[in-house]
Amino acid sequence: MSGSGKIDFENLKPEDFELHLPELFASAQGKLSEDSRLQKFFTKYPTSLALVRDLETIAETARGLLEPTEEPSDDVWTNIQSKLLEENGGIGDDDDQPQDAPRPNGGLPKQ
């Protein structure tokens, strides 16, 4: 994919615009729909502007999905505790463990 530097913004057609879109989105400083180089094109081709705005809306909404909605079952923590007990040869018995490793020295508490 070519960079946005090679695009002829003055004579851009929707087909070419869509080909360049992945790179344009990736290199956009701020909103692509507000890019000054594209305003003339967007005025001429409002459908392309609508497409860009839709994709911006999707990306913006996606950022809100970072906040988690799901929670693992309690079994996950129980299994972690069991595995760590196995691996460390007994939580609390940490005399022969390497100094730089995190060691639970009193057993992992319940969640």
Next chain:
Amino acid sequence: MTQAPPAKSNPGLFKRNPPIAGEAEAIEAAKNGDPEAFSKLYALHKRRVYTLCLRMLGNVSEAEDMTQEAFLHLFRKLGSFRGESAFSTWLHRLTVNLVLMHLRKKGLNLVSLEETINPSEEDAPKRDFGSRDPILAGSVDRVALERAVASLPPGYRMVFVLHDVEGFEHNEIATMLDCSTGNSKSQLHKARLRLRELLRENQAAQPETIPEVAK
């Protein structure tokens, strides 16, 4: 133990993943073997790690297994965390790498990761240059988007979740997925186009609502 100052911090990552109150102390205490502190780290991050696994894998059982693996791995590797990025970013990267390793193992000798990233043509979004399509009504419902993301082909979903949800850069995704940055950009774009189609279908299927009167 004193906390090492962030050597090469990325302000963007800290902005997106601001430190959680009490997290730094818990990290240092957990490094020194404090079980309460490790438990606190689990409590603080279990939901985000699990949600990430679930989004990447689309399967509750596998997501729980990978959450477990991620925290076991965290326990073993916590000593190497130097605070150069936000802890949650570091933990998420660790989780993503584990999930990808898991997927590679699953697809061994069956489908290469590159093929997994590139879904079949039937799954690809339709091109609609210049045609008059219904546009999204200015906003997207979070639940509808979540549902649409879940129905994306795995390759699209992976890049979309990593870039648009988790905030990784294309060069980071390319490294993680062992593909080119161009491929990552292209897959992300196709994923967004496919989501647009799915969301428009969803909106079209909704019963018409009475528009709100402008205040």
